[in-house]
Amino acid sequence: EAGVTQFPSHSVIEKGQTVTLRCDPISGHDNLYWYRRVMGKEIKFLLHFVKESKQDESGMPNNRFLAERTGGTYSTLKVQPAELEDSGVYFCASSQDPTSGYTDTQYFGPGTRLTVL
Amino acid sequence: QKEVEQNSGPLSVPEGAIASLNCTYSDRVSQSFFWYRQYSGKSPELIMSIYSNGDKEDGRFTAQLNKASQYVSLLIRDSQPSDSATYLCAVIPSDYKLSFGAGTTVTVRA
Numbered sequence: 001e002a003g004v005t006q007f008p009s010h011s012v013i014e015k016g017q018t019v020t021l022r023c024d025p026i027s028g029h030d031n032l033y034w035y036r037r038v039m040g041k042e043i044k045f046l047l048h049f050v051k052e053s054k055q056d057e058s059g060m061p062n063n064r065f066l067a068e069r070t071g072g073t074y075s076t077l078k079v080q081p082a083e084l085e086d087s088g089v090y091f092c093a094s095s096q097d098p099t100s101g102y103t104d105t106q107y108f109g110p111g112t113r114l115t116v117l
Numbered sequence: 118q119k120e121v122e123q124n125s126g127p128l129s130v131p132e133g134a135i136a137s138l139n140c141t142y143s144d145r146v147s148q149s150f151f152w153y154r155q156y157s158g159k160s161p162e163l164i165m166s167i168y169s170n171g172d173k174e175d176g177r178f179t180a181q182l183n184k185a186s187q188y189v190s191l192l193i194r195d196s197q198p199s200d201s202a203t204y205l206c207a208v209i210p211s212d213y214k215l216s217f218g219a220g221t222t223v224t225v226r227a
Binding site for chain 2: 045095111
C-alpha cells in the first residue's frame with residue numbers, strides 16, 4: 001500500500017511568489033491534515049479535512065494560505081504571496097476513520113521543504 | 118507554557134543500553150499519546166501509541182503514561198545504531214489534531 005506522498009520535496013521561491021504544495025493521502029483515508037515545522041520549532045497543526053470539507057483550519061497562519069481538497073482525494077496548499085517566515089517543512093498526514101476519534105493513527109508524508117528567499 | 122515538552126537532548130547512548138525519553142503535556146484532558154520516530158529528511162513514523170495509564174510494550178519499545186503527573190515516556194531497550202533518530206512526542210488534547218514536542222535526537226554509539 002502506498003503511503004502519503006507529497007510534491008514537490010523541495011521548493012525554493014522568492015518573496016512575493018506563489019507556491020502550491022500537493023498531498024496525496026493513503027487511498028481510502030477520509031482525514032487529511034496539514035502541519036508545518038519552521039526552523040527550530042515544533043511541528044504545528046495547520047488544518048484538517050474530512051473528505052472534502054474543512055473540519056478545522058484554526059492553525060492556518062493568515063489568509064495568504066489556502067487549502068483545498070477537491071473530491072475528497074488529494075489536497076493542495078497554496079501560499080500567495082509567500083513571505084520569508086513561511087519557510088519550513090510542510091507535512092501532510094492522513095488517517096482512516098473520522099469516527100474513531102482519539103485512537104485514529106495519522107500517517108505522515110515526507111514533507112515539502114519550502115524556502116522563501 | 119508549551120503544550121508538549123520533551124527533554125531537549127541530544128541523547129547519546131552506547132549500543133545495547135537503554136535510551137530513556139521523557140515528555141510532559143499541559144492539557145489535563147488529553148486523551149491520546151504517541152511517539153513518532155523521524156530519520157533525517159524522512160516522514161515521522163509512528164512507533165508507539167498509548168491511551169491508558171501504565172506501561173505498553175512493543176518489542177524493544179516501552180511507553181509509560183501517567184495522566185495524574187501529565188507525563189509520558191519512551192524506553193528503548195537494547196539500543197541499536199538504527200535507533201539513531203529524532204523522537205517526537207505527540208498528544209491529542211481534545212480533538213483530532215496532534216500537538217508535538219520539539220523532539221529529542223538520539224544517537225546510538227556502536
